[in-house]
Amino acid sequence: MLDNPMWLRDNCPCPDCRDPHSGQKFFQITDLPDDLAIGTLAERADQIEVTWFPDGHRSVYPRAWLTAPAAVDHRSEAGKRLWSAADLTQAPEALPEADWHTYLSMPAERLRVLEAVQRLGFALLRGVPVEEGQVLEVAESFGYVRETNYGRLFDVRVEPAPGNLAFTSRAIAPHTDNPYRDPVPTIQLLHCLTNAAEGGDSGLVDGFHAAALLRAEDPGAFAVLARTPVPFVYRDAQTELSAFRPLIDVDPLGHVREVRFNNRSFGTLRSPGGFYDAYRAFAKVLARPELMLTFRLGPGDCLIFDNTRLLHARTAFEQSGARHLQGAYADLDGLASTLAVLRRTIALDELEALFTGPGTGDYLGEPVTMAEHMLQAAALAEAAGASAHLVASALLHDLGHLDGGAELMAGVDNRHSHTGADLLGRWFGPEVTEPVRLHVAAKRYLCAVEPDYRARLSEASEFTLQVQGGPMSAQEAAGFAALPGAADAVAVRRFDDAAKVAGAATPAFAHFRPLLARLLRG
């Protein structure tokens, strides 16, 4: 990446380049000088520091950031689990169902449901109150309702002069909704109020899976569909919509990212060429029985599904029978945001529970609890103006102690720094986890290289030093100093050593939640 100075400079994390609060960049890409180049480059174990020519700006990049992988695009097939019906029916726990009240009250359950919509394309909530308008409550539990000409919600039942075949008792073959809309609503919800009619069962087909099958079996047909925008049209007395989009929309990397399929509103494609052969080939893949998951919606069931991916269908039903669903549209980006924030909340709740539960135990041999010790370390880091990841490392450095402190004091090295770093790796990047991992080694290192350091250790710390291997040899110390994260680990170690003051006032864990939230991995 050092051979791409514009890229590197555009990503400068310093507070002159980015708003520390919002993370937004202050400068435009044209603000960078044409002759921008790396002036001097200092490579350190855990970071690189660049001084820029010609403006002398200074940027510091953590090595862990430089080598981080690209994020996954959750809208394309690259971020999905594709399925056939059997994948979900042969392992009943694979069916993404949940009870509405549990979903509302338990963040972990809400996470599971929303992850299913993102990864599998749908989830089914049971026990949603059988009341009109409730579908909007479901939509608003994860995002924003997309109002359309059908209203904020729409009723799916037999109508006397339907503008849309959905409002008849006819069978509806697998399709995506509103292909004539651009942007198309990316999520659909269907809430069942009554389903007493003979027939009217539901089906779902994974359109991304069907597209992947077509690409494997008939790549020419796939290519035709991906490169042909087709007109979809809808017209009634108050509305006239049209959109020109391909049946299979691929991103510039060739990944499937949207499927539209609806012969009902397919307009007249002029100059069709070989399109119809390809269209029918795709339609035949979509119609394979093994692709369709079938089930019956009962009163109180609410289906949430990705309308850019899943095709939905229903069998015909007896016109005299009562069948009434309410539907609404919403969007995937709002759902993805709710999911990301929920992951943060769950992670921070788990961490906070460690502070308020096991963390209230004695920090063995010291006059503070473990939680007090870690909060003191974080407060010291914050007061010293340490960067956010070091405040976080200081706050979380002894997490591995929380269920192994006694062992250590009994003379067994529980390797708590590694336990803690591994635990934290679920939520944080190496800029947070590695100083935690190395904070014990940093003690052994400082004993070796800083003459009066060892004498200042607390009694308990002097005891555990022996269990942990004693001071490093000169060779070990040189090896440690060269490690990525060594400097950060030493900094954390110094906050750690000073954080053992009985009765010192510190902020509560909640004070650090926003800082931790910003560091949590997306």
Added chain:
Amino acid sequence: MLDNPMWLRDNCPCPDCRDPHSGQKFFQITDLPDDLAIGTLAERADQIEVTWFPDGHRSVYPRAWLTAPAAVDHRSEAGKRLWSAADLTQAPEALPEADWHTYLSMPAERLRVLEAVQRLGFALLRGVPVEEGQVLEVAESFGYVRETNYGRLFDVRVEPAPGNLAFTSRAIAPHTDNPYRDPVPTIQLLHCLTNAAEGGDSGLVDGFHAAALLRAEDPGAFAVLARTPVPFVYRDAQTELSAFRPLIDVDPLGHVREVRFNNRSFGTLRSPGGFYDAYRAFAKVLARPELMLTFRLGPGDCLIFDNTRLLHARTAFEQSGARHLQGAYADLDGLASTLAVLRRTIALDELEALFTGPGTGDYLGEPVTMAEHMLQAAALAEAAGASAHLVASALLHDLGHLDGGAELMAGVDNRHSHTGADLLGRWFGPEVTEPVRLHVAAKRYLCAVEPDYRARLSEASEFTLQVQGGPMSAQEAAGFAALPGAADAVAVRRFDDAAKVAGAATPAFAHFRPLLARLLRG
């Protein structure tokens, strides 16, 4: 098109294939037999009739439909007028401005404003009440509000701890909004409540024009931007959004259809390759001063613009000065629908005004008014079960008379059938206009080929026959019969001839509006 049987059959207009009410298709593309072929083909002057192998289904296609051109995709550059600032400032009438109350009360003014948003990418409403929340009234005048994490509307003013640089007094360089959202809001509205601060002027840049310039000047850079999805990110305490989309999104035909440009929320692109050179090349085109239209929003001004195309900007302003805008998002598809329905309404209003105004005049020499005559003809056509386009032709066949009847009775052929057909061509396709054009010729034809036809003509009609050229010769009649639309013209002629009954009850014009609305060109 006859060599593409699947295409032809998929477009069968018969009521077994399509719901006559909604126009939606009843069948799936897989319902058509694999060995589908044209069994027999009857080519007539104005339509072709196909009997299908193997199922014997019969389809009739108007020739006018067969050769109709493809509709234009109004979302891509193909449906836009690209501009530089001078294109709009050198001809002041080119600036799409309107008064809010005129816009609300006059359909033609509303049409002009919404067409400007669709074609130029923006319009400016003046005189919108300076009241909070009014921006939602503007959005709801043409479409549906897209609610986001910023709410149904958002306030643009200086905030103490802004999550977004928009909420500071900083200059904001040209950008599109919410590139981290997918689907991105396609319309933005900004309603000015106060702008007393020094600075805070507005700018707009046509991103499609800039992309077209880049394509012409640096096709390699254009290609890199079109094929590279880039991450855009936004994160605050309640929200975490990301989208991977190219800066220039082209449709499968290579037409530009969306531009995203916002360095503030541009995330870290991994493996950038040559992206940054292309990015800066595009940024430099966008920054050309001649591209930016600058103006100042005053209280009561509301800007409506296409957020997939136009970049908007503002200069820095004095932090102590009062500046307060309210913004909202909406979508282009709703606007396009409103525009299409408005075109229908305006067309039908104009037609209805002809019936209730000049149409109330005498139908010269007959015991009915011109409006009564035409309504009788339409009612007869409807009672005979004629297809919709023939009912419309019958209803509108004498429109060309409405300001030229006296001339004809004075012995001058005003060619009213041509005048009427040309007038109708603004709104209807040839299936409606051509029978109107030929209905006088049809009289001359019938006099030639149907022995007792002439004797049944009314006195006035016999008189005008002479002015119009008298009965056709045998050669003329053969030529007429071969014309597209001849059969339809003869049918309309017979309704015309019978529609001269004093005092006959007919439906009002309003009865025919839904039928006419369905025939209006999209």
